[in-house]
Amino acid sequence: MKARVTIMLKDGVLDPQGEAIRHALAGLGHKGVDGVRQGKVIELDLTATDADAARTEVTRMCETLLANTVIEKYAVEIL
Structure with missing residues (x-):
């Protein structure tokens, strides 16, 4: 199973690279x-076979490492 995480700066956060x-x-x-x-x-290539469990695990990954949740938002897709 694959997961795709899209991470963007939150609205209102200055984006110098975008500018x-x-x-x-x-x-x-x-x-x-x-x-x-x-x-x-x-x-991410996941070993999980249950989509809901995979989404939960990837969300935990985002919250702990992949995204800086103070200034970034993220979206998880299970493919």
């Missing part, structure tokens, strides 16, 4: 971009 990407896109002629939020995706 740098937006600025670079404008410099390359892409004028229609008003804002960019940059994040990360983590894919």
Whole structure:
């Protein structure tokens, strides 16, 4: 079983990497971009066979290591 975790900065948290990407896109002629939020995706190969148990375990992983829950939000997908 696979899990995908998408981690993004929470709304209202300054995203300097996203702003740098937006600025670079404008410099390359892409004028229609008003804002960019940059994040990360983590894919996990799990030995679990129960989707609910896998989601619970991956959520624990996010809360303890994968995401900084003070400034980041995350979404877990079981694939």
